[in-house]
Amino acid sequence: QKEVEQNSGPLSVPEGAIASLNCTYSDRVSQSFFWYRQYSGKSPELIMSIYSNGDKEDGRFTAQLNKASQYVSLLIRDSQPSDSATYLCAVFYGNNRLAFGKGNQVVVIP
Amino acid sequence: EPEVTQTPSHQVTQMGQEVILRCVPISNHLYFYWYRQILGQKVEFLVSFYNNEISEKSEIFDDQFSVERPDGSNFTLKIRSTKLEDSAMYFCASRWGTGGGYEQYFGPGTRLTVT
Numbered sequence: 536q537k538e539v540e541q542n543s544g545p546l547s548v549p550e551g552a553i554a555s556l557n558c559t560y561s562d563r564v565s566q567s568f569f570w571y572r573q574y575s576g577k578s579p580e581l582i583m584s585i586y587s588n589g590d591k592e593d594g595r596f597t598a599q600l601n602k603a604s605q606y607v608s609l610l611i612r613d614s615q616p617s618d619s620a621t622y623l624c625a626v627f628y629g630n631n632r633l634a635f636g637k638g639n640q641v642v643v644i645p
Numbered sequence: 646e647p648e649v650t651q652t653p654s655h656q657v658t659q660m661g662q663e664v665i666l667r668c669v670p671i672s673n674h675l676y677f678y679w680y681r682q683i684l685g686q687k688v689e690f691l692v693s694f695y696n697n698e699i700s701e702k703s704e705i706f707d708d709q710f711s712v713e714r715p716d717g718s719n720f721t722l723k724i725r726s727t728k729l730e731d732s733a734m735y736f737c738a739s740r741w742g743t744g745g746g747y748e749q750y751f752g753p754g755t756r757l758t759v760t
Binding site: 567569577578579623625627629631632634635636638 | 678689700736747
């Protein structure tokens with residue numbers, strides 16, 4: 536079983552719409568979850584962290600965590616062309632390392 | 646805003662050669678990491694480093710790899726005898742530590758090309 540799974544293919548959304556990304560993880564003990572944005576050829580950039588069940592909002596981004604279902608999601612409201620990137624779900628494992636999903640590519644169409 | 650820096654941005658080397666990738670973590674951060682990303686694949690953990698010793702390493706981090714914090718600011722990754730399959734982006738990351746969150750901040754990366 537993969538540690539972190541992001542199964543959706545590329546997501547195309549019109550400018551101004553909401554983009555919704557999902558992630559599941561395998562280790563019930565994990566307590567710390569992150570979303571990174573990665574532009575092509577660049578490094579991961581931290582955009583959200585979430586530690587407790589429920590929603591956490593930061594600007595146009597909302598992260599949602601459900602530990603019982605081992606599920607993390609990211610909503611991007613009012614999507615902009617600059618949001619076009621790959622979004623990486625990451626889970627902090629064993630007190631020492633991040634495990635990343637494969638990422639979801641988001642394309643915002645003007 | 647403080648950031649992680651890495652040098653060089655691109656390193657080309659021949660198979661069997663040694664390379665050293667350099668990183669300057671964010672000052673006052675206590676935990677340091679190396680990750681790599683092969684083109685088109687996911688980001689993979691290599692090693693974590695705290696209090697001048699390795700905390701955890703992955704299966705990728707074999708005897709060909711080593712890390713060092715030679716002074717108060719630099720953090721290096723050495724690959725002793727590079728292989729073609731070592732070609733990847735190598736990212737250094739750091740996080741604050743005790744009492745803080747677990748957020749890791751990544752440097753811009755070094756693209757390693759082994760020919």
